Amino acid sequence: MNEFIQHVINGLSLGCIYALVAIGYTLVFGVLSLINFAHGEMVMMGAYFGMYFAKHFKLAEEPGISGLLLTLVATMIVTGCIGWCVEKFAYRPLKNAPRINLLITAVGVSLLFQFSGQLIFGSAPQFFPQLVEFNLDTWKIGELQFNPLQITVLGIALVLTVVLQTLVFKTRTGRGMRAVSFNRDLASLLGIPATRVISLTFVVGAALAGAAGVLVGLVYPKIDPLMGSLLGLKSFVAAVVGGIGNLSGAVLGALLLGLSEEFVVGYLAPTYRDAIAFAFLIIILLWRPSGLLGVNRIEKV
Amino acid sequence: MFRQNPSRLTFALAAVLALSFSACKKKESTETSAASSSTILIGEVGSLTGSEATFGISTHNGIDLALKQINAAGGIGGKQVQVVTIDNQSKNDETALATSKLITQNHVVAVLGEVASSRSLVMAPIAQQNQVPMISPSSTNPKVTQVGDYIFRTSFIDPFQGEVMARFASENLKAKKLAILKDVKSDYSMGLSQFFIEQLKKSGGEIVIEQSYAAGDLDFKSQLTAIRAKSPDAIFVPGYYTEVGLVARQARELGMKMPLLGGDGWDSPKLYEIGGKAIENSYFSNHYSHEDQSPRVQEFVKNYKAAYGATPDGLAAMGFDAMMVLAEALKKTPDLDHKKLRDAIAATKDHPGVTGMLTLNSERNPIKPAVVLKVENNQSKFVATISPSAAPTK
Incomplete structure (x- = not known):
């Protein structure tokens, strides 16, 4: 029984990592119906910037939550700026082009970041500094071991999701986002600055990715320029399973993915982890094609 | 349709040229003159x-x-x-x-x-x-x-290290119950595991659980949770330093305190950088130690x-x-x-x-001892020399 509960704890904490990345995907998709393939790379950029920032200011020498928050904020600002640039130079010139062009551009941007990352940062993995340190023995209940790092990640993920929900559903900007998401042309006619709203969406998405990058680096301290691709892919799948475009759906899908991976390795064959976990997700999609919390949109023909 | 911004085009061309030049740059080879009879x-x-x-x-x-x-x-x-x-x-x-x-x-x-x-x-x-x-x-x-x-x-050769660590585990550490966590993507890791198991059986030890991962994985907690349930005396992780560092950290996070064992794939300063305190008191085999007296x-x-x-x-x-x-x-x-x-x-x-x-030996491979090193204070310390057994290594 202990083993089972430990698997659940492990799975949930893995899911939190996916959740952080998945909410960024879902946000951009919700507004633009664009799968932003470069999102995973934004996570990678965040991890690298966080690492250089922490090393430069020697934050790992005096580990503490303030150093972590400082790194988080700085990284979010920087990746937010990168997101703005990507939108301005790569996506905005194509705003009237067919959607498929935009998709291909997104793949291109993703490859650009992956390979220039290898050129600039080097292709060998690097190690993320320890920004927070905890005494593990105090986080034990019987045989069960809680990792405070992962609880920190879970906490930050929850806070970010709530902030995002508020932004999208309670603010003027959020109303703009939802309007653009509903119909961009109509929104423009009604005086909503669609271009600015889209730009802002990208900035927020990239900032989230940056935060995710720092947290991923903290929990799994090995970072490399290609780390974003598989993480991005899995999180994207998580977002789809939860119902893409739906923020709570992304979190739910990510937790499910984390749990199913954990159980496959724990009780079935570790070699088939991704295969079986993804098969499970396909079954969910067969049962609910628009995702667990997604709404069935009727496509106009 | 072919209208191009000239400055942008020039810039792109320049960038491409610069890249190809840097790629072509060759280091001079250090060569000396030809033979003379003396x-x-x-x-x-x-x-x-x-x-x-x-x-x-x-x-x-x-x-x-x-x-x-x-x-x-x-x-x-x-x-x-x-x-x-x-x-x-x-x-x-x-x-x-x-x-x-x-x-x-x-x-x-x-x-x-x-x-x-x-x-x-x-x-x-x-x-x-x-x-x-x-x-x-x-x-x-x-x-x-x-x-x-x-x-x-x-x-x-690679398999010999599996034998060395199995003998070290049973003779020096007196470990009876061993777990294995191997990398299924690497011949090196699979070879070491196979010979580790063979030798351990000869020494009367027991493999209580075998788990695997694939190089590039980041999360090993589910494998480690399964291993923890069998409470082995030590875990053999014949992988490369990046994964080993992560494995060590996650094992300690799960409250597992037994030593980890490995081969020369661990031998890198990066091991200590990533593993930190978690990798302390673990052992790996290597070719030589400069501390050997x-x-x-x-x-x-x-x-x-x-x-x-x-x-x-x-x-x-x-x-x-x-x-x-x-x-x-x-x-x-x-x-x-x-x-x-x-x-x-x-x-x-x-x-x-x-x-x-x-x-x-007849296969033109050397029969010679290996050293076992212990990780202590972010350094590897010489512990023992393990000579090959009487039978020639395969």
């Missing part, structure tokens, strides 16, 4: 630049140190020995060119190289075809010497430090040994005939190398 020429192919440059330079220094000692002692049969070194830039195609050039143009009597098994596998067929003896100082993949009867090595090792360390100002690593020690084994064989073949030289190398027995007493 010198013996030996070829060396090494990765002096490129991604494995640190490996190549250490090996080269080791060879160079041996060479200086041989020549200072009067050379071989009154002749001075000269090594012609060609840098392959850590590239496979350059390796092939360099090997052919050494054999056909410089007419070397034997070739030394390479560190990386993949590049030794490029060199070996060329040397074999031309019937020129080749000694790889440190390629551990079993396939290298299987290329033919002119190919030798002075490092032990045997006089041969200490003399080598002293001479190497004097010559290059650094503590020699395992690759330098193996470069030194490869050159010395070759020199011993050359002493027995004054006419420098390739066939006789080959036979002399093959007959190497109880050669007192820096990396241990070395005997070449």
